[in-house]
Amino acid sequence: MASTSDTTVPARILSTLQKIVGNRHVLSSRSERLVYECDGFTLEKNTPDVVVFPRTTEEIAQIVRLCHEHGVPVLPRGAGTSLAGGGLPVGGGVLVVLTRMKDILEIHPDDRYAVVEPGCVNVWLSLALRGTGLHYAPDPSSQGACTIGGNVATNSGGPHTLKYGVTVNHVLAVEVVLADGEVVVLGSPAEDTPGLDLLGAMVGSEGTLGIVTKVWVRLTPDPQGYRTMLAIFDSVDDATTAISRIIGAGIIPAALEMMDQGIIEAVEAAFQFGFPLDAGAVLLIEVDGLEAGLDRQQQDVTQLCRDCRAREVRVAADARERMRLWKCRKEAFGAIGRLSPSYCTQDGVVPRTQLPEILRRIRETGEKYRLRIVNVFHAGDGNIHPILLFDERDSDQVDRVLRASHEILSACLELGGSVTGEHGIGVEKIGFMDQMFSSSDLEAMHALRQAFNPRGLLSPGKLLPTAGACGIEQRHPGRRAAL
């Protein structure tokens, strides 16, 4: 194998890795490792020293143990759809790609849970559940490609998490390989296990506490019916006021999404749904549940929107129209290519009542930096995704995009929010951690990581800032497609 091994990992490790997973499942030549140098975040790149594709928990345990012994960094990777550089091999080392561990191991409709391997693509589980009357609720817009292991590691959300919660609310237990190669199970398929909530710590830990090798997920009964509405407003302010009123009235829509005029223009060009191009903003509102109460909820939502000066409220006539509306929403960012050659999506959170304020600030930031910024986001939980349009070939614009992004995220913090709603910290936002948390908070987090990952070999450089270093130097905003 010498001819292909232009990696810097010690030869002894390489040959042991090959023994563990088999020659075919190790990439060591530079040209084949190259595609693993970044994920959905392309600002920073670093090629891993070697890429392995294990098939079993036992293989992963052996790999981790080996790296532990030799002081080599290890980084897990799912589908590589992270928008925050979670999959960036910061210290080089061994990249453990979990895509081969993709099976759905068990489905228990009566006990309402399923057991899956971490590499199972989110939508594959939904497909396998067709006809059972159950579904797996977390539905990130990337669900067609991202893995459930990746979802657990980043605690993913999606449009329907407003009502149903994020990933942590749907994970009953995980099997994890710890930093020294030990295999443990945290949580249990039975509800409410006593003791410390280690499972809660593991979900969202972005690979820094262990490698998830098996997941017990909760299954949710399909709602009996849906009402999907499109409310059209003259101004963004009216739309955001309506959002607060709806939630304030005690209605919890299954989803509540907003698109502003810029997005409407792009979506209309792509899908010709019939959105009015002169509207200031539209809300996509879905209520679901028992058929009996739905018409009433629909009336209430319609009235609340009208009270906030909605120009029109349309209701999807049938399943096909509902699907088309959702397609427009979920693929909205794809349509943005029609507005501009490059774009950069940000991910921030503010308290719902601050939505009008943050949108005003975004508009001002856009004016200040002479950038066009459009918005489409999970309005119901205050998770905004301003999209900054620019041309990556113009370095002055690139610079302005970076400064504008920073300003918007800082504004989120000022308004009592956070710099990430669902895309995670990864390497991208590590520099914001000490703005978001007090030093004692950070110390507590460090202590937890220290307990699980004492040598810092698992996913180094992620999630938590190391003393002195304040994240990576950003030179170039990613051309990213994300919502």
Added chain:
Amino acid sequence: MNSPSPSVDTPESRTELGIDYATFLSCVHCGLCTASCPTYKETLDENDSPRGRIYLMRSVADKRIELTEPIRRHLELCLDCRACETACPSGVEYGKLIEPFRNRMLPAPRDVFHRWILWKLFPNARRLERALLPARWASSLGLLSFVRATGLWKLLPRRLGRLVTLLPPLRKHPRLPSRVEAVGERRATVALFTGCVADALFRDVHWATLRVLQANGCDVIVPKNQACCGAIHYHSSQEEEARTLADQNVSAFADLDVDAVVVNVAGCGAMLKEYGHAWPEDGAGKRAQLAQKVRDVNEFLDELGWVAPLGRLPLQVTYHDACHLAHAQGVREAPRRLLERIPGLCIVPLDESDTCCGAAGSYNLTQTEMADRLARRKLQNILRTGARTVVSANAGCTLQILRQATLEGIRLRVVHPVQLLQESLEAAQQ
């Protein structure tokens, strides 16, 4: 092992590669396409995914890596099925990357099989028909199934052997007339594209197409001087040959006063629709004109509106989406809507219906291991539906699925949508 790449120089390479660099830039590296790629679903290695392949091609163009043997393999493993184009929300035109890249960067195969069988024999319907004569006799004597069942085909030269296992039962069908008249009031006049392999192996599908079009009020012209669509050449780096065939088709069809040129093989339809931009040089205008008139038969009937009476066909079937229909031409609902009109027909949904079956033009003759894996995957999905009749609107898929079923000893019927429609027409007449 590391064979150096032909020298690629930026920015000239961008034209040398025949790739518009902006197409690389349109990929935002989000990864949403990966799980729809058949080869990635099998190997689960990013190098075999659309995002990975775009990255590899771009890195070669940028001279970040050389076109080493493993990289060549990852690119050659691509089926060119375009499932990634369907999945990509950013509208990346993947075909416009891989096709020119392959044509310029990956050496054209030079073996006897490609030169004599694929490029010379296949495109010529007459020659192919004559060449198949012995096979037809063998078929009528039951010899072919004997050869297949006993594994005797393995003794033939490798690719020829596979070819034998691909042959469907061969029956003689009369030649097509040069024109048929509409039944009842005339609603449209169309020309039928007959192709090469299809005409030799699937003339019954052509007959069914004629009947179905007639029954719905179409005059159908079958031009005699038409040629193979050129897809086989185009996809194995024989661009010149392909263009010659395209121009032959332009002279056969362009001057006809017809509402549409109807095609019943998805692979040919996709190629004909590409005529407009496959070769930007002279004659592009006329090729584009022809391309604009091309319609898949499902698409055409769906747009025209079905009027003929249909009889009961109490059958359980499942529908397979040919890549060249679903992904390359975007035709997905039309065949389903047509089939739903047939009284008594029950269409069971097929898992991964739009995942490539591994046929992919001549892929099943060149990338045999992956082709077999995908064929097994397709057959397993089919068997899970419980239906034993599969509807496929592409000759290559039909052969591939039948082959896999035969190898596994499973009785399966694979038909074109127009064949079921014709049967239903006949049922109505009785």
